[in-house]
Amino acid sequence: MSHDASTDPMWLAPQMLQLQRTRLAGRFPPALLIHDRRGAGGLWLARYAAQLALCRAAQPPCGQCRDCRQFLAGQHPDFMDIEPLEDSKYIRIEQIRALIEDLSMTAHAGGATVAILHPADTLYINAAHALLKTLEEPRAGVTLILVSSVPSRLPATILSRCQRLRVAAPTRAQSLAFLERHRGPGPWPAVLDAIGEAPFEARQLDPVEVAKLAAETFAALSAIAGGHQDISGLAERWARGEQFELRLTCFETWLTACIDRGAGGPGQLRELRTGAHLPESSWDMNIAALLRLLDAVYELRGFRLSSINRAVALEQLLWQLARVRARAAAAS
Numbered sequence: 268m269s270h271d272a273s274t275d276p277m278w279l280a281p282q283m284l285q286l287q288r289t290r291l292a293g294r295f296p297p298a299l300l301i302h303d304r305r306g307a308g309g310l311w312l313a314r315y316a317a318q319l320a321l322c323r324a325a326q327p328p329c330g331q332c333r334d335c336r337q338f339l340a341g342q343h344p345d346f347m348d349i350e351p352l353e354d355s356k357y358i359r360i361e362q363i364r365a366l367i368e369d370l371s372m373t374a375h376a377g378g379a380t381v382a383i384l385h386p387a388d389t390l391y392i393n394a395a396h397a398l399l400k401t402l403e404e405p406r407a408g409v410t411l412i413l414v415s416s417v418p419s420r421l422p423a424t425i426l427s428r429c430q431r432l433r434v435a436a437p438t439r440a441q442s443l444a445f446l447e448r449h450r451g452p453g454p455w456p457a458v459l460d461a462i463g464e465a466p467f468e469a470r471q472l473d474p475v476e477v478a479k480l481a482a483e484t485f486a487a488l489s490a491i492a493g494g495h496q497d498i499s500g501l502a503e504r505w506a507r508g509e510q511f512e513l514r515l516t517c518f519e520t521w522l523t524a525c526i527d528r529g530a531g532g533p534g535q536l537r538e539l540r541t542g543a544h545l546p547e548s549s550w551d552m553n554i555a556a557l558l559r560l561l562d563a564v565y566e567l568r569g570f571r572l573s574s575i576n577r578a579v580a581l582e583q584l585l586w587q588l589a590r591v592r593a594r595a596a597a598a599s
């Protein structure tokens with residue numbers, strides 16, 4: 268992370284300033300919950316907060332001192348980064364036990380100790396309970412930073428111990444400026460149309476490939492909603508592809524656009540962007556059913572499944588979409 272401010276995500280400036288003020292006032296919280304939104308930089312903000320806590324310069328984070336240099340090199344002895352292990356969907360209790368042991372020791376460098384847990388909603392329930400004790404009786408100088416885009420999935424006992432900071436949504440202009448600064452020019456508007464206002468996610472992607480995949484995915488979903496599509500074959504093909512996660516993201520975007528349009532609310536702008544791919548207006552899909560489907564797609568994204576299990580799960584969701592359509596047709 269550089270503190271050349273021109274590369275910072277501009278939309279996070281108010282949150283960065285708030286953290287900096289708290290740090291300078293000596294009131295940095297022992298537990299911070301960053302309420303993330305997908306692709307908007309929650310983890311980036313957590314790392315900014317961690318560096319802020321570790322840096323001992325007069326104007327932190329300075330980027331120059333020993334703490335900052337160690338942190339930026341990924342080698343700070345009093346910084347821990349906890350996420351689900353390779354083959355797991357959850358942060359396990361063994362990981363939390365090891366963390367608690369590390370936290371119980373005095374900081375190696377004699378300064379602050381910081382741990383980031385992300386996504387914090389993947390804390391296995393017993394791991395969350397183990398963590399609670401540390402949250403209740405924090406050692407001085409320890410800061411735990413939890414990052415989650417669905418904090419409602421965390422136990423209330425954990426939530427009540429954390430100071431909350433919400434990640435702001437970038438505007439389209441801010442997202443585009445960020446992407447152009449980091450990746451140079453490209454068909455970024457089409458990428459954001461496909462995946463939503465998620466510049467941190469967009470910057471990992473090949474814009475031309477995404478635009479193509481999104482158009483194809485939207486067309487297939489509209490075909491299902493229109494009652495013509497080989498669902499099993501489609502699920503199998505999508506599940507085998509390397510871009511499975513991206514398909515799910517496009518599925519979410521498409522559902523959100525249908526819901527926005529159905530609700531007739533602030534989604535008009537979105538409809539203009541993806542309108543060509545939306546199902547015909549002659550049928551109204553049940554919004555509650557679509558919301559449930561959106562939830563299920565979100566769930567599936569979190570699982571690490573084999574391609575066979577992916578196909579099974581995805582096929583179920585696509586049939587669910589076909590049924591929403593069938594019910595809407597029967598009702599009209």
Ligand SMILES: [Zn+2]
Binds near residue numbers: 327329334336
């Ligand atoms: Zn520093």
